Amino acid sequence: MLRGKHIVLGVTGSIAAYKIASLASMLKKKSADVTVIMTQNATNFINPITFESLTGNKCLVDTFDRNFQYSVEHVALAKLADVVMVAPASANVLAKAAHGLADDMLTTTLLACECPKIFAPAMNTRMYRNPIVQDNIKTLQNYGMEVITPATGYLACGDTGEGKMPEPELLLEYIIKALRPNDMQGVKVLVTAGATREKIDPVRYITNHSTGKMGYAIARAAMMRGAQVTLVSGQSELTPPPGVHTVQIVSAADMADAVKARAEEQDIIIKAAAVADYRPKHSADEKVKKKDNELTLELERTEDILGFLGEHKRDGQFLCGFSMETENMIENSRKKLEKKHLDLIVANNLKQAGAGFGTDTNIVTLLSENEMVELPLMSKDEVADALLDYILQHS
Numbered sequence: 001m002l003r004g005k006h007i008v009l010g011v012t013g014s015i016a017a018y019k020i021a022s023l024a025s026m027l028k029k030k031s032a033d034v035t036v037i038m039t040q041n042a043t044n045f046i047n048p049i050t051f052e053s054l055t056g057n058k059c060l061v062d063t064f065d066r067n068f069q070y071s072v073e074h075v076a077l078a079k080l081a082d083v084v085m086v087a088p089a090s091a092n093v094l095a096k097a098a099h100g101l102a103d104d105m106l107t108t109t110l111l112a113c114e115c116p117k118i119f120a121p122a123m124n125t126r127m128y129r130n131p132i133v134q135d136n137i138k139t140l141q142n143y144g145m146e147v148i149t150p151a152t153g154y155l156a157c158g159d160t161g162e163g164k165m166p167e168p169e170l171l172l173e174y175i176i177k178a179l180r181p182n183d184m185q186g187v188k189v190l191v192t193a194g195a196t197r198e199k200i201d202p203v204r205y206i207t208n209h210s211t212g213k214m215g216y217a218i219a220r221a222a223m224m225r226g227a228q229v230t231l232v233s234g235q236s237e238l239t240p241p242p243g244v245h246t247v248q249i250v251s252a253a254d255m256a257d258a259v260k261a262r263a264e265e266q267d268i269i270i271k272a273a274a275v276a277d278y279r280p281k282h283s284a285d286e287k288v289k290k291k292d293n294e295l296t297l298e299l300e301r302t303e304d305i306l307g308f309l310g311e312h313k314r315d316g317q318f319l320c321g322f323s324m325e326t327e328n329m330i331e332n333s334r335k336k337l338e339k340k341h342l343d344l345i346v347a348n349n350l351k352q353a354g355a356g357f358g359t360d361t362n363i364v365t366l367l368s369e370n371e372m373v374e375l376p377l378m379s380k381d382e383v384a385d386a387l388l389d390y391i392l393q394h395s
Contacts, residue, residue, distance in 0.1 A: 001176055003031040008077060008113075010086035010106045011051075012093045013041025015156040016122040016165040020087055021046065023168040024054045027175070035060065035077060037106045039093065060105050078112035083178045086110070087148075088122030088165045091133050097145075098136040116178040117145040120171060125161030148174060173242055177224045183392060185226035190266040191219040192259060192273035192305075194234035196252045200297065201284040209357040210274035212236030214322070214380050218270055219244050221384035230266075232258045234273055252276045252302035259305055263312070268391060270320045271306050272346075274357075278302060310341030318395040320344040320387070326351050333367055343394070344368050346387060366390055 007027050011017050020036070027034045036051035037060045048059035060077075086093060086106070093106065097119070102108040110117065119140060121128060128150060137147045148171070151164040165171075193215020198206040212233060219231040220241035229244045232255055240246040247262075249255045252275045263269060278299040288295070306321050313319050321342050323333035326349065333347035347365045350356040354377045355363040362383045366373040375386055 001030070001179055002027065004033075005082045005179060006033045006035070006080045007175060008081045008084040008109065009034060009036045009051075010084060010089075010093070010110070011036060011038045011042045011046070012086065012088055012090040012106070013039055013044065014088035014090055014122045014165070015045060016088040017042050017045040019165060019168050021050050021054060023087070023171050024051055026168060026172050028055060033057070035080075037061070037077075037109055039090075039104060039106055041090075062105065075112050077109050078114070081109075081113050081115045083116050083118065083175050084110060084113050085118040085120065085171065085175055087118075087120035087171055089119040091121075091123050091127050091130075091136075094119060094121060094133065094136045094140065094147075098139040098143075118148065118174050118178060119145065120148045120165050120174075121150050121163070122165035123150075123163050124155060124157050125159050125163045128163045146174065146178070170242055177243075180224040180226075182226040184222055184388070187222075187227045187267050188230075188265060189219075189222045189227045189268045189270065190230045190232065190259065190262055191215050191222065191270045192232045192234075192255060192275075193219065194236035195274050196234045196255055196276045196302075197250050198252065198276045198279035198302070199283040200280050201286065201288045203287045206276060206279065207235065208274045208276070210234070210236075211358045212238050212273075213358070213360065214362060214383070215270075215272035216241065217380040217384040218272055218387065221381065221388055222268075225388065227268075230262055232262075232273070234275075252279060252305070256303045256305045256308070260308065263309055264314065266317065268318045268320070268395065269309060270387075270391075271309070272322050274324070275305060276302055304340075306340045306342070313341060316395075318343050318391055320346065320391065323347040324356070325349055330365065330367070330372070333365075337367055337369070344391065368394065 011020050024034050034055040035057045051059040096107045097110050102111045140147055150162050151166050152162050153164045154160050155163055194212035195208045195210040216238045219229050223229045223243045231244050231246045247258050249258050279302050281298040281300040319342050323336050323345050325332050329347050329349045333345050337345040345367045348355045354361045362380050363377050364375050
């Protein structure tokens with residue numbers, strides 16, 4: 001995604017400027033070409049040499065610096081740039097950008113750029129909440145620029161509140177998103193992920209080995225492509241993707257309630273969660289004590305969420321399920337496709353190396369009524385994009 005892309009990072013006068021060294025390094029590791037432009041005030045917080053060492057490119061500060069290859073530098077950069085991110089973005093630079101002022105290298109470059117522009121404000125809470133600053137942010141957004149909502153926490157000035165610049169990992173996500181195709185803009189997508197837990201007593205439960213990696217990758221990929229994504233997640237150690245509305249649940253019944261309440265308004269539903277097929281018929285309020293003889297646990301079926309969705313699918317809605325098998329993968333998955341009235345089922349074999357629970361890769365076969373597409377070993381992020389490509393082509 002970033003190979004061959006030119007990313008311009010604008011750094012302004014804020015204590016958070018030091019974090020952008022990490023972002024520049026992350027971008028370089030992903031094969032991006034990175035140029036950093038600093039305001040004069042920013043050089044009081046971090047030395048330009050730091051960015052030059054990390055990026056291999058001259059860090060630009062002075063509009064009239066003659067120590068570079070002959071060109072009108074801010075125009076040349078504007079032509080090269082695929083994305084510009086200003087982080088940290090001070091109140092001063094937000095105001096200049098909102099009103100077309102161009103009095104230094106950064107603001108002149110911003111004004112000449114036609115690529116996506118992203119701002120990550122960082123300032124004192126009271127400054128951020130000032131109506132003038134908020135009006136400037138709205139102006140930038142009205143011009144099609146993205147302004148990232150600051151994090152809340154302890155600030156360098158000693159206050160606690162809004163105004164913290166998000167961590168570099170999140171800023172990287174915004175840059176990648178800006179480079180993705182925006183072919184799912186306005187599409188509502190619901191994804192389920194992770195494992196459900198069925199209570200035996202206050203100590204024990206029934207669950208499975210799902211980590212949620214596949215479902216989270218699908219939710220992230222859909223969000224990156226502009227979709228309005230709801231992620232209904234069971235147990236997972238993963239951090240929900242930014243920009244995704246996440247609903248945390250515990251049991252299969254919880255997941256059924258969460259999905260059914262939101263299903264009608266969705267354009268695409270992708271059920272990637274590993275939902276328990278059975279639960280204890282009776283769960284104990286107190287810990288079940290160990291006995292010398294055997295313990296018999298009586299189980300009952302949980303609700304078939306995918307079956308319900310298939311029976312109640314509205315016109316124009318695309319329904320995709322997942323099928324984890326250990327034998328007869330194609331045959332068993334086709335039966336599930338037909339029985340549950342699905343548009344597509346994603347089948348994989350737990351016994352196949354590189355597929356299944358907990359891995360960063362997967363090997364899947366996409367099955368529809370009249371088609372079978374076998375995908376090679378891919379990362380789960382790549383599988384997610386391939387799946388969305390298929391759905392968009394067939395919905």
